[in-house]
Amino acid sequence: MLNQQEQKLLKIIDQNQNEIVACLQKLINYKTITPQDDDVARGDDYKNLQNYITSIIKDIGFEVDTWEVDASKLPTFPGSGVKQDRDLSNMPVVAGKLKGKGLGKSLILNGHYDVVPPGLRKNWKYDPFGGEIKDKKIFGRGSNDMKGGIAAMVQAIKFIKKAEIELAGDVIVQTVPEEEASCMGTLSCCQRGYTADAAIIPEPTGMNVLVAVRGGAYGKITVFGRAGHAELTQPHWKEGGAVNAITKAMKIIQAFEDLTKEWKARSDKQHKYLDPDKIMATVINGGEWVVTYPEKVEIEFGCQFIPATKNAINEISDAVNKVTLNDDWMKENPPKLEFHDQWWYGAEISEKEPIAQLGFEALKEIGYSPKFMGFGSLTDCIHLINYSKIPTISLGPKIKTAHMANELVSIKELVDTTKAIALSIVRWCGTENG
Numbered sequence: 001m002l003n004q005q006e007q008k009l010l011k012i013i014d015q016n017q018n019e020i021v022a023c024l025q026k027l028i029n030y031k032t033i034t035p036q037d038d039d040v041a042r043g044d045d046y047k048n049l050q051n052y053i054t055s056i057i058k059d060i061g062f063e064v065d066t067w068e069v070d071a072s073k074l075p076t077f078p079g080s081g082v083k084q085d086r087d088l089s090n091m092p093v094v095a096g097k098l099k100g101k102g103l104g105k106s107l108i109l110n111g112h113y114d115v116v117p118p119g120l121r122k123n124w125k126y127d128p129f130g131g132e133i134k135d136k137k138i139f140g141r142g143s144n145d146m147k148g149g150i151a152a153m154v155q156a157i158k159f160i161k162k163a164e165i166e167l168a169g170d171v172i173v174q175t176v177p178e179e180e181a182s183c184m185g186t187l188s189c190c191q192r193g194y195t196a197d198a199a200i201i202p203e204p205t206g207m208n209v210l211v212a213v214r215g216g217a218y219g220k221i222t223v224f225g226r227a228g229h230a231e232l233t234q235p236h237w238k239e240g241g242a243v244n245a246i247t248k249a250m251k252i253i254q255a256f257e258d259l260t261k262e263w264k265a266r267s268d269k270q271h272k273y274l275d276p277d278k279i280m281a282t283v284i285n286g287g288e289w290v291v292t293y294p295e296k297v298e299i300e301f302g303c304q305f306i307p308a309t310k311n312a313i314n315e316i317s318d319a320v321n322k323v324t325l326n327d328d329w330m331k332e333n334p335p336k337l338e339f340h341d342q343w344w345y346g347a348e349i350s351e352k353e354p355i356a357q358l359g360f361e362a363l364k365e366i367g368y369s370p371k372f373m374g375f376g377s378l379t380d381c382i383h384l385i386n387y388s389k390i391p392t393i394s395l396g397p398k399i400k401t402a403h404m405a406n407e408l409v410s411i412k413e414l415v416d417t418t419k420a421i422a423l424s425i426v427r428w429c430g431t432e433n434g
């Protein structure tokens, strides 16, 4: 049940929807694309976006801390995903703190402002960085994942102030880069000492409460053959004959498929909210000449796993070894299996955690029938949960168009996300008046 103060707050949000929409449009205008590698030329859009956020939260009364992440100084440990040689200059992190007026619980609101590349312009009906509105939907890269969430969280705080509600506990706003590549922006916030009794990341969740994400490991396997004329009959390889690396690579790909099937059936890979572990070949390169036996095939792969899986890399290595030992050629010419240095742990909290229950109730209050859910891919919550031990949930709009052309968020869901966050803040931090 909403109390009077909460009713007033939601009414103010309804009456000022245009401000949330305008904020999101402005955020979309900044081209804050995650660099794919370190030599991508970076403009000032990252800085300008962060200056815009800073101006909003300073007006509310936040003390603001801004810094650039030096990846070489971040902690590295198994599961951290840290890539110490990545250049994160000119991509600032902003963390602002609004001191509570009493002894309430503290809350972090965290959002990533980097977005994946828009892809081909011809597949977009609207300018990917235009923030155009059509049929009560806002279009643009990041509208959904997750500049909409950032607009919702900073506007929620603004409206709490407008409603003259004095929060008892501290609120910390963090806007970070790099979620789409490494999660090092949020790890840097954690390392800098920012902590709270709970955290909310308004990533898209379909107006549900996200409590679990899978971890990820990535790597490459190089399979070797022996070159020879493709159109001549070759002797056995032991007599010097050619060997087709593509045919050998098929065995590796099959091993990945079999491993996924095995994991799917295994009891230790089952999770209440997540699919079982999975490994998939995602990039393949091989062969040299159309009439030559291919000498080499490179397969890149990605593996996602539930938080309880601590040894995905060993399990993959074992599966590759098994194939190698069962093939005379590969036994003598073993494929080279390499994992990228960085892999990311999964994360989960119990749905019984007070913040999970509170987010769930907030969504119900504004007319949704939420569910607790998991997400197959990881988010910045991994560091808040694992490194800083902060119970963290996500709630936000439908995820359907994230990373796609014509990414959108409906104005209704944007406004409702703002309401759910505003209610969550007020109820979590407590109030000193009303």
Ligand SMILES: [Zn+2]
Pocket: 112, 145, 146, 179, 203, 379
């Ligand atoms: Zn996201």
